[in-house]
Amino acid sequence: MPTTTSAPDTDLDARDSRPSRGATAAPGPLVVDEHSEWTPKIWLLVFVLGAVLFLDGLDLSMIGVALPEIRQALDLDPSSAQWLISGYILGYGGFLLLGGRASDLLGRRRAFLVAAFVFGLASVVSALVDAPTLIVALRFLKGVAAAFTVPAGLSIITTTFAEGAARNRAFSIYTVCGASGFSLGLVAGGLLTEISWRAALFFPGPVALILFFLGWKVIPRSASQPFSLKHFDVAGALTSTLALLLLVLTVVRAPAAGWGSAATLGGFVGAAVLMLAFVVIEQRHPHPLVRLGILRSPELVHANLAGLVMFGGYAAFQFLVSLYLQEQLGWSAISMALGFLPAGLIVLASALRIDRLLNRADTRVLVAVGLTSFVLAYGWFLTARPDQPYTRFLLPTMILLGIGFALTFPAVNAQATAGVDDDEQGLASGLLNTFVQVGGALMIAVVTAIAATASEGRAADPTQLPPGVVPSITVVIVLTSIGLIGTLIFLGRRPRVIAGDTSAVSEVTSG
Numbered sequence: 001m002p003t004t005t006s007a008p009d010t011d012l013d014a015r016d017s018r019p020s021r022g023a024t025a026a027p028g029p030l031v032v033d034e035h036s037e038w039t040p041k042i043w044l045l046v047f048v049l050g051a052v053l054f055l056d057g058l059d060l061s062m063i064g065v066a067l068p069e070i071r072q073a074l075d076l077d078p079s080s081a082q083w084l085i086s087g088y089i090l091g092y093g094g095f096l097l098l099g100g101r102a103s104d105l106l107g108r109r110r111a112f113l114v115a116a117f118v119f120g121l122a123s124v125v126s127a128l129v130d131a132p133t134l135i136v137a138l139r140f141l142k143g144v145a146a147a148f149t150v151p152a153g154l155s156i157i158t159t160t161f162a163e164g165a166a167r168n169r170a171f172s173i174y175t176v177c178g179a180s181g182f183s184l185g186l187v188a189g190g191l192l193t194e195i196s197w198r199a200a201l202f203f204p205g206p207v208a209l210i211l212f213f214l215g216w217k218v219i220p221r222s223a224s225q226p227f228s229l230k231h232f233d234v235a236g237a238l239t240s241t242l243a244l245l246l247l248v249l250t251v252v253r254a255p256a257a258g259w260g261s262a263a264t265l266g267g268f269v270g271a272a273v274l275m276l277a278f279v280v281i282e283q284r285h286p287h288p289l290v291r292l293g294i295l296r297s298p299e300l301v302h303a304n305l306a307g308l309v310m311f312g313g314y315a316a317f318q319f320l321v322s323l324y325l326q327e328q329l330g331w332s333a334i335s336m337a338l339g340f341l342p343a344g345l346i347v348l349a350s351a352l353r354i355d356r357l358l359n360r361a362d363t364r365v366l367v368a369v370g371l372t373s374f375v376l377a378y379g380w381f382l383t384a385r386p387d388q389p390y391t392r393f394l395l396p397t398m399i400l401l402g403i404g405f406a407l408t409f410p411a412v413n414a415q416a417t418a419g420v421d422d423d424e425q426g427l428a429s430g431l432l433n434t435f436v437q438v439g440g441a442l443m444i445a446v447v448t449a450i451a452a453t454a455s456e457g458r459a460a461d462p463t464q465l466p467p468g469v470v471p472s473i474t475v476v477i478v479l480t481s482i483g484l485i486g487t488l489i490f491l492g493r494r495p496r497v498i499a500g501d502t503s504a505v506s507e508v509t510s511g
Helices: 040-074 083-106 108-126 132-160 165-195 197-202 204-218 234-257 262-284 292-296 298-328 333-350 354-360 363-383 395-417 422-455 469-493
Strands: none
Touching: 040 083, 040 108, 040 132, 040 165, 040 197, 040 204, 040 298, 040 333, 083 108, 083 132, 083 234, 083 422, 108 132, 108 197, 108 204, 132 165, 132 395, 132 422, 165 197, 165 333, 165 354, 165 395, 197 204, 234 262, 234 422, 262 292, 292 298, 292 422, 298 333, 298 363, 298 395, 298 422, 298 469, 333 395, 354 363, 354 395, 363 395, 363 469, 395 422, 422 469
């Protein structure tokens, strides 16, 4: 039987007793610490949380593989087709902060389960319709649902598992699920696209609904705080999301409209004004999405920026290479997916060891090594030629990307939430994942615009990388390198940061 820190009843059901009608569910006493035995219910809890995060990443990468088929079936141009990916990312990143707030106020269990159900239902419907605008809208809704499951899932972990070895173990499994979902989604997308592009849209739906019913059984109940609509910063959520939408739309349309045109400059100014309005709202709202004082933690800020360049660079790289391999080199969806498979396998294998690294190594060192691996991966791809065998053309890049993801993704998650009070775990995790998703949306928009501009009027040489790919990936390398340099500077100036050790983490709960 496992031991707990505050109650003799050690089963998860001890936290799942039903309150009387009209009463608020009481917070349960269970805290799994380093001395606790992991029962089947604890393992199932971690599985459900990780599997939903796996689906979030899986859905995004599957559509990347299926995008050429969807473009052909729905007769979409490249700028319109990219919204099938950007719509999901913007819904995800734009509402993560509100999702974090909702999990703190409504209760983590309730927020997680409702969002998982909406995600599954939207997946099923999106596979049954033909209107591109409706499909994009449903993918945006799925992104919003994912924005609620992520901070709620992280909060469930941080309030169920004691800080230290137990939480790091749960964290490592959870974050590896997210990274492997994004990586292995390519394989699933390839297999499903061979059947039909609709199968790629449909598949996450039934899985999410099954996880909803499992979660209903094993996710601990938590107290929901008394609240009214004034507790939800709707104005903050709208201004931040609209700012991101306008920024991405402006970047995507800039090559056609002209980078110096009134429409492009007006779009950038409008996005800046909306972001400024967001900051003002957060300063004045009695219950802001972001308590700006939390940004006084250098560790949290560094984790956010590192996550932004990590995922932004990878998402842009995958977007470019997926289209290149399928549309220009003629690879099938499954061939492209298998080409990316080594990266996913490395991430999965890391689940056995990463928790030990988090317990012993400075998280900033892990981030530095991981970002270095990303830079080397992109650089290697630029030196490769499509007429080379796979072992020289793509495999080294995939191995380096797998190492980068396996080290960086768990490290930034652990660093961002270490030392944060339970009532702001949803905020901290939501803030981190907002930066991660915003990085993906912005970098995809940027490389799409750069590739379109660089390719205009230039014929492609089949023995070389396309003219639009080289400058786009070069920009990815530059931005990732900036993140690496910032990490090295931060590493030299701040105390050591070990996941689960709050002694070196700045105080972020005051002010």
